[in-house]
Amino acid sequence: MALGATTPNFISSxxxxxxxxxxxxxxxxxxxRATGEPYINHAVETAKTVSAWKLDENAIxxxxxxxxxxxxxxxxxxxxxxxxxxxxxxxxxITKLGKIKYRGIEAQIxxxxxxxxxxxxxxxxxxxxxxxxxxNMETLSVMPNQKQKRIALETAxxxxxxxxxxxxxxxxxxxxxxxxxxLNPKEYGWLLENVKDHYESRVAYLERVKxxxxxxxxxxxxxxxxxxxxxxxxSSLYNKLLRYNMDIDSIYDxxxxxxxxxxxNDCYAALGVIHSLWPPMPGRIKDYIAMPKPNGYRSIHxxxxxxxxxxxxxxxRTQQMHEEGEFGIAAHWAYKxxxxxxELIKNAQELTWVKQLRQWQEHFxxxxxxxxxxxxxxxRDRIFVVTPRGEVIDLPAGATPIDFAYRIHTxxxxxxxxxxxxxxxxxxxxxxxxxxxxxxxxxxxxxPSESWLRFAKTxxxxxxxxxxxxxxxxxxxxxxxxxxxEFKIAAGDRIGLLKDVCAVxxxxxxxxxxxxxxxxxxxxxxxxxxxxxxxxxxxxxxxKLKRLKEIKEVGxxxx
Ligand code: MN
Numbered sequence: 102m103a104l105g106a107t108t109p110n111f112i113s114s115x116x117x118x119x120x121x122x123x124x125x126x127x128x129x130x131x132x133x134r135a136t137g138e139p140y141i142n143h144a145v146e147t148a149k150t151v152s153a154w155k156l157d158e159n160a161i162x163x164x165x166x167x168x169x170x171x172x173x174x175x176x177x178x179x180x181x182x183x184x185x186x187x188x189x190x191x192x193x194x195i196t197k198l199g200k201i202k203y204r205g206i207e208a209q210i211x212x213x214x215x216x217x218x219x220x221x222x223x224x225x226x227x228x229x230x231x232x233x234x235x236x237n238m239e240t241l242s243v244m245p246n247q248k249q250k251r252i253a254l255e256t257a258x259x260x261x262x263x264x265x266x267x268x269x270x271x272x273x274x275x276x277x278x279x280x281x282x283x284l285n286p287k288e289y290g291w292l293l294e295n296v297k298d299h300y301e302s303r304v305a306y307l308e309r310v311k312x313x314x315x316x317x318x319x320x321x322x323x324x325x326x327x328x329x330x331x332x333x334x335x336s337s338l339y340n341k342l343l344r345y346n347m348d349i350d351s352i353y354d355x356x357x358x359x360x361x362x363x364x365x366n367d368c369y370a371a372l373g374v375i376h377s378l379w380p381p382m383p384g385r386i387k388d389y390i391a392m393p394k395p396n397g398y399r400s401i402h403x404x405x406x407x408x409x410x411x412x413x414x415x416x417x418r419t420q421q422m423h424e425e426g427e428f429g430i431a432a433h434w435a436y437k438x439x440x441x442x443x444e445l446i447k448n449a450q451e452l453t454w455v456k457q458l459r460q461w462q463e464h465f466x467x468x469x470x471x472x473x474x475x476x477x478x479x480x481r482d483r484i485f486v487v488t489p490r491g492e493v494i495d496l497p498a499g500a501t502p503i504d505f506a507y508r509i510h511t512x513x514x515x516x517x518x519x520x521x522x523x524x525x526x527x528x529x530x531x532x533x534x535x536x537x538x539x540x541x542x543x544x545x546x547x548x549p550s551e552s553w554l555r556f557a558k559t560x561x562x563x564x565x566x567x568x569x570x571x572x573x574x575x576x577x578x579x580x581x582x583x584x585x586x587e588f589k590i591a592a593g594d595r596i597g598l599l600k601d602v603c604a605v606x607x608x609x610x611x612x613x614x615x616x617x618x619x620x621x622x623x624x625x626x627x628x629x630x631x632x633x634x635x636x637x638x639x640x641x642x643x644x645k646l647k648r649l650k651e652i653k654e655v656g657x658x659x660x
Contacts, residue, residue: 194226216485268429
């Protein structure tokens with residue numbers, strides 16, 4: 102199939118992308134999106150974003166092919182034959198992620214985000230997924246109501262935070278803004294009505310401020326710079342308004358001025374220039390260059406009393422910081438020839454996996470190492486599986502349905518007879534993988550089997566199985582569960598009495614756990630605690646003990 106005249110340049114300029122485009126177009130032939138457009142448009146939009154993030158050719162091809170295995174007659178095998186291992190690996194990753202559905206169980210959010218990363222296995226898969234989600238959000242209004250809510254919620258709770266942690270705050274904010282009309286329609290409407298005029302008057306005011314800064318920067322030797330406006334995102338503005346009694350006038354960063362200068366030194370020089378023009382507001386200077394945010398964000402923020410004493414926020418950064426702020430991890434494709442000069446992040450509060458993510462971002466030096474660093478392997482020893490209700494359970498790698506069952510509840514483990522994984526019955530020694538939906542089949546009065554110890558991986562499951570097996574064995578032998586019984590023996594004082602008493606217990610093969618002699622006013626009292634398996638043993642012991650010389654009285658009680 103020949104490429105049409107309208108084929109975007111990023112496709113026609115790459116033979117691989119062109120081939121992927123042809124393949125996808127053919128596979129999606131006749132399919133339409135809910136918007137009525139040909140389906141291939143969605144694949145092209147996704148790939149366009151991936152290309153704008155400057156990802157490699159394979160990622161662009163995978164973006165074009167990302168829905169082929171899910172929605173058409175083409176299989177992953179077909180993709181593999183045509184495009185090879187790496188591209189099919191990326192496409193398979195995106196297909197897997199498509200099966201994760203978030204339905205709003207608060208406590209599960211963090212595990213859910215981890216599961217997305219663990220299942221993606223490669224950072225490019227996450228990025229293609231984000232590009233896919235972006236286009237789905239842009240066209241969400243044509244979807245049925247129920248679906249809109251679910252996808253918007255998943256976007257706000259899972260994908261926007263992931264984008265943020267990958268350093269893509271612009272995308273993160275954009276995704277949140279796209280989700281907001283579906284999640285909080287009333288609030289969104291209120292914002293539309295009340296914010297517009299404020300924005301316009303702020304922008305008009307900043308236009309007045311601009312020339313003053315421009316000439317001042319030049320006077321101070323900074324000739325290369327760019328000044329633009331940054332309007333606060335609706336979703337983050339709304340969260341801020343909630344804290345400020347919905348008073349828009351008290352929000353200083355509704356619109357901020359953004360200065361982009363060539364070097365880090367210029368950033369600090371520009372800060373000086375601004376502060377010499379207008380006094381800064383105490384406590385509002387934030388140096389995210391010296392102390393980057395945990396997600397890698399770098400910039401200097403300051404708030405000053407500007408013309409007419411109007412409180413105004415400025416953000417100062419270099420072009421590279423700007424692009425990293427916009428594209429996050431993806432920006433490193435563009436900058437991978439440079440070594441990142443970023444300082445170590447010292448935020449102890451930060452989650453380990455974010456730290457690990459940051460670390461690999463910082464420690465690549467050549468291209469091959471860089472590609473290897475795309476592998477998400479910090480969850481190597483953990484898996485994330487899902488209950489039928491959608492809760493995500495975090496287990497060690499190699500865990501089996503038995504581990505899962507005991508994690509849910511001891512009783513579920515004890516009465517487990519089988520398991521269904523993704524709807525299919527599997528043996529109990531089946532090794533779970535991230536993303537598996539696990540359903541445990543139970544049966545009343547079913548008892549754990551010792552053989553489970555061969556494949557139970559977690560300590561908790563193993564302990565429960567051993568305990569349950571021990572109890573079962575006793576019952577099988579007709580024994581009562583072990584009980585501790587205390588014998589009280591009153592006797593006249595006689596040398597060797599304790600030794601004789603102990604000998605009686607030993608002869609009956611009864612284990613003494615504690616022996617004690619208490620002196621009372623009348624006569625010595627011995628208290629012997631021992632393990633008794635059967636009640637009849639107690640009677641026998643009473644008789645045997647009473648036979649001993651000088652024994653006056655013998656009694657017992659359960660401890
Ligand atoms: Mn898609």
